[in-house]
Amino acid sequence: MCAGCGVVAQACALLDDDGVAALAGVGRTLLSADLSGCRALRGRTLRALARGCPALRELRLEDCAGLREEGLARALPALAPALAALHVGGCRALGDGLCARLHALRLPLLRELSLRGCERLTTR
Numbered sequence: 001m002c003a004g005c006g007v008v009a010q011a012c013a014l015l016d017d018d019g020v021a022a023l024a025g026v027g028r029t030l031l032s033a034d035l036s037g038c039r040a041l042r043g044r045t046l047r048a049l050a051r052g053c054p055a056l057r058e059l060r061l062e063d064c065a066g067l068r069e070e071g072l073a074r075a076l077p078a079l080a081p082a083l084a085a086l087h088v089g090g091c092r093a094l095g096d097g098l099c100a101r102l103h104a105l106r107l108p109l110l111r112e113l114s115l116r117g118c119e120r121l122t123t124r
Helices: 017-024 043-052 069-079 096-105
Strands: 006-008 032-034 058-060 085-087 112-114
Touching: 017 043, 043 069, 069 096
Parallel strands: 006 032, 032 058, 058 085, 085 112
Antiparallel strands: none
């Protein structure tokens, strides 16, 4: 894959953990990934992406129905060094626990965070 490339796989209903793991295996210089609407993605996917794409700066996971808070939280430490933008709007299973983990990690480069439509998020 070329240096500084990005990948867009929006609304690929059949794209699953194995497909993203294969992508991550060739993406050491991948800077952005838009997997919004990929409903079959789980936490294991994100851990593979984090391990395989250490330069990832932007991650879009909007409306990924299968994404759970614990799965994303486990991947965040590996994503933390380079991540500047995280978009998880519409992921209905995400809530306050994710915000607490993001705060605890103190992501040094994070400049954009979209939580639009995360129904379990409260004002606490």
